[in-house]
Amino acid sequence: MNVLCIAGFLGSGKTTILLEVARSLTEAGSRVAVIENEIGEVGVDGGYVREQGLPVQEIFGGCICCTLQIGLVQTLETLTATHSPDWVLLEPTGLASPGDILGLLVDNVEDLDVLRVLTVVDAARWPMLLEVVEPLVTSQLQSADVVSVNKADEVSAEELESVMASVRSLTSADARVLAVSAAKGTGMRALLRAAP
């Protein structure tokens, strides 16, 4: 089984990108399943993803990187038993630390072939996020294999270059950093090649 964790701050566009990745993998012949984690005890994204025809398991009321770790492991086991997915796309809350999720999966899940992290950054809000929640958003970059700097169409070329430079300075040297606009489809082809 392969797992792609699509992390990133609240409102950065994780669900939109998840659906594009799912569509791409499905068109390539893979069986895809989705895990949606939300902090509140009422989910929004799971229903929307399910409407797109994907099997979805939802985990509510906390964060799978800390207090709901067993919930994640159990949910992966359930999905494996019921859907035998080639790929599980995992969308944690916008407050999750993907590094903690990686450690959890490596320690507790057997038969993991590929485990990757795609972190989504909101280009339009990046300066403000660094000001208000810097430790959180920088931690979300540290385990990323690929970073999608999303909403690139909402900032100027100079602002985008500044965000890209900031993000590159916070990621590992071998992480790929790609500017995209998921809503408009710009840059998505390169992202879909790099992410899974």
Added chain:
Amino acid sequence: MTGGHTHEDDPGRHAHGGHEHLSHVPDAALPAVFAARAEVVLDPPAHPDELESLIAGFFRALLPALAAAGCTLVGHIKGTMAAPGHGDLAFHATDLEAPPALTGGVAGLAHDAVLTVNVIVFGVDEQALPALVRDAWADATRATTTWR
């Protein structure tokens, strides 16, 4: 590690508060969270554009209220207005100054609808957040609303 609430079909029922669910986030970065569902009876039934106006009015009431309550950052405000058999109108916002983005929509006249709303904001007292959201909804509509 602790167990969690996992579910495939029944999406939970009550508002959430409590930072015990975010043990890895520093206290200074903790948001206020409110997620809830409500049954809404629209009488007279609403046209699709009236539902969009209703959601827009909700945000016109909610965003200034959040700002007045000390909101420093909108994590996200998202949700759906679902009319069984007629479709869903989805909305989301990440900015105190901008109207919500709307996607999807409801076809035909809607009488009964289910509002799902998920609000995560920074700088607001979590105990005060449910009333801010419910009051903003009440300001936006006279529809009979039962919060779950």
